[in-house]
Amino acid sequence: MNNLLKEAEELFSYTQSLRRDFHRHPELGFEEVRTSGIVAQELRALGLEVTAGVAKTGVVAVLEGEKPGPVILARFDMDALPIQEDTGADYQSQNPGLMHACGHDGHTAVGLTVAKILAKHQEELAGKVKLIFQPAEEGLGGAKLMVKEGVLEDPKPDKILALHLWNELPVGWVVAAEGPTMAASETFHVRITGKGGHGAHPHNTIDPIFAGSQIVTALQGIVSRNVEPKKSAVVSVTTFHAGETFNVIPQEAVLSGTIRTFEPEVRQLVLERFKEIVSNIAVANSCQVEIELESVTLALINDAAITRKVQNLVKEKYPDFQLITNYQTMGSEDMAYMMGDIPGCYFFVGSNNSDRGLDAKHHHPKFDFDEQALVVSTALMSQSILSLTE
Template identity: 50%
Template sequence: MVSTPLTPLSTHPARIRAEIQALHPQIVEWRRHLHQWPELGFREQLTAEFVSQKLQAWGIEHQTGIARTGIVAVIPGTRPGPVLAIRADMDALPIQEENDVPYRSQHDGVMHACGHDGHTAIALATACYLSQHRDSFAGTVKLIFQPAEEGPGGAKPMIEAGVLNNPDVDAIIGLHLWNFLPLGTVGIRSGPLMAAVELFDCTISGKGGHGAIPQHSIDSIVVGAQVVSALQTIVARNVDPIESAVVTVGKFHAGTANNVIAANARLSGTVRYFNPQYEGFFGDRIQQIIQGICQAHGASFDLEYRSLYPPVINDDRIASMIRSVAEHVVETPTGIVPQCQTMGGEDMSFFLQQVPGCYFFLGSANLSRGLSFPHHHPQFDFDETALGMGVEIFVRCVEKFFNDNPIRSYSGR
């Protein structure tokens, strides 16, 4: 590990307990180690080994190799009670890092460009603290270190492997470091936070020919152009204007020469929406539109449509709990951003379909230090002061959950 000055924990230090402040340099060191050795989804062997070694050193019972590289750790309190899960994702992205920092990625073409190294470090520090303060909560904390959030998705196979059982999870929480919010803020809301993610690929087959003799051809570019325009009417005319949705065509490939009519055109895009009632709707409507336009021009098509992640929908009770906790960590009211939403997607949604829970954003941008590049950018980085704030919020959530128990269905397991 390269030695380099650490970011001081200077934002509202009085609101972060002394033990977490003292742990902060180690949290930063863990994050920077993980940042130097990023791994893609379902390949997080080094990351999982690092996490497991820390958990073992702290005497925390855990299981490895879940959904290939996932880890689940269990920390029981000194008294029986409900089960609260904390989820952190571990994977990186296929991006070449451009940051000139001592802890830059040592894996060519792979980078932690979304903050998952920070999520893992925060969860590790939370585990470390709770393992030393088991008498502060009545119940069990389950920490889920998940692979492959960036794709193809590690949450669903972890759920299928039983991570929400034995013991059964009553509620789940998670956070995302967020460079669209400044350091010292928390974005949290009840209901939809992030959008469903659906993808489509379509090949339109016409009949190629000479550009000067179009009457003997079926121009796939003309057909494709009409498809792109017509797809925009789905949101404009088929979706309730009070709802939010997006249909984006991100790729359009066709043609080989200036004077040749292309026989084939390939379109790819994404669909985003918040309301679960639209599940299945967009795929059907896109197919209807493409089929109608192709039929009108005598072309054919092949459409592949797939749903990646459902929308992230927060439980009102758990969101309220986290909001009340965050108010003790950040300055209020400016530090709480109650209507924060994004059309970005996250497979935390699969966990929230199974148990009540809440996912929230922890502001991590610091414009004065040049730490404001967006997620998935080759120069993405964040203010590490946010790491200690994340641990403090998680620990306070554990204490409040087991004291106040917002999940009323708990029966004293």
Template identity: 45%
Template sequence: MVSTVSTSENIHKIRQEIQALQPWLVQVRRQIHQFPELGFQEQRTCQLIAQKLREWGIEHETGIAQTGVVALIRASKPGPVLAIRADIDALPITEKNDIPYRSQHDGKMHACGHDGHTAIALATACYLSQHRDAFAGTVKIIFQPAEEGPGGAKPMVEAGVLKNPDVDALIGLHLWNNLPLGTVGVRSGYLMAAVELFRCTLLGRGGHGAIPHQTTDAVVLAAQVVNALQTIVARNIDPLESVVLTVGELHAGSAYNAIADTANLRGTVRYYNPDYEGYIGKRIEEIIAGVCQSHSASYDLKYWQQYPPVVNDSAIADLVRSVAETVVETEAGVVPECQTMAGEDVSYFLREVPGCYFFLGAANPQKGLDYPHHHPRFNFDESALAMGVEMFVRCVEKFCR
């Protein structure tokens, strides 16, 4: 992929040389979209990434944290090391879009934009490899598996991807259907929430639906537990803090005239403030134990943290914001209040090095491209792809000098 278009007009717009890559970006994104792969199974995607990097003569390593890839673009002069991170995995969702590039893998879909992230990072690698005199130091591009679960960032950190050469800062983006096309969401501090998960089996005593006094009704237990858990946010958390507790699954019983002996619950907790780490899980168990004790029942609870909160470094966020102001068309196109209670394991990278994760608006309601993330009809306006490359390239040019 080589472009020879002039780059003279590059203020407040995407430079022509990067805009010329748009057809290639769309082609690669759609190729990845058709063959989605779940976490740590991204063999085909990994092979595609490695193939492109080989074609362009870019130094890279594969098989990191099973299916991760890391590329190195070294400038002609020494300088800092900036990492760019892109996630490559899909979700266990059956696609309902009627499009030519619909998923060919039943029950799997790129329903969150990771196919676009991968294409953007690849095009950024290619562009930078052709313009090594435009920056100093090294750019390390991290293609990370398993963001959607069970989590690939932590094992990549443990494998040493932030070392040799040591990374000074890291940036990453998420195509975001909660923002309109042509906008960038960037803020310092907390951007995305910590993610904690739990599953619980309530153990009662089943029996005949007409003889309840011989039983301990697991459905009644579950109803009381679900209601009581909501008091944690309502009465135990400072109302100025943001915390979400959701019971997303409840399964009990198998017959209309039988009292269930067990009920299974699964849910998630989200928060920003690290002071709540460990606290909410403790309160959940205390409430479940209390309800069960009042009914002479028992329980089996598993509770664990999946991802810590995403916290942006103020200096790197300022750099990304200043870059966004030169890329978006209007002043209102840079959106500072863009927090979400969704989680992201880029947080493990940002715990180790200063960095900034930002949102790239990709929704276009006029084209019907505004379904939410993780929806079976999720899709985004592919015009955002070239803008993502421009953002990354300008961040490199500003940081690595």
């Protein structure tokens, strides 16, 4: 089959119209009622077998090919973020305080366009394609809930694909990298309890701010002194709350933040050292401490064979695209829960255009992307699915 770029370009107005509509009407995780309604309607119009209400607002559609073959799952996320948009675009969010600041509006539109292309090529399709429109990717456990509700069964996928529009790279670039690609993510909450009192009489208090400050500083030693230099980890304290006024040492201080790792052994080391450091510094300062650690998602690991197939497809069918095959990001992705036991490839599609001012980072109030990336994403995902069914 020739490359599908021409078909994706012919459907661009459809993709763009959907993307801009979703952008105007962003919905948070597990609240994507309007979005999922449009998704289900569009998929049913193509004659696909559609199940709505999976994991609250998720949609699953199955397209069966004319020939026997594997089951390929392709996932597209739908949720927005609690951010006030500041792009000034004609299609700016109409929902105050909500914004598609990570490209999921584009992912959803691409998924529906991919469905159109696959339906057109149904006679060439071997096996089944399972299209997943996922709610609540942004830290709320949408993928985990979909798995719990049986999205990986009946039919069980043999291979998995997913993509992300990526403003870290210009439009026309593609990342398909083997192995650990996105990090495992933990959140932590630490409550340090001391003894409050007058700020002028610190000797009569047990200062939780002093203890907390030592903890923040000492935690940075985990990555610089405990993790092997050739490996990666992040320990970031992102909130520190204590006290209400200038002359009172408070009773408690609360810290929270995130831990990111790729390898399981590094993750175990970092978590153990985290607990040791926090507990021992609290004891050294005569404070009580409560530590809460929560796993948000696993590391996302791309299967070597499937990823090489996507890489070769880019080289052979889309030689004008710039391909990166060695890449990691400390960002996390709950798609890892679907790819835990099923081989897959999660690839990135460059989407920024600095010449047009479309280069704000993800989760920023000015985030927007070059919509030509929708064409690249549609063509590459459609072609990858068809290639994996051969």
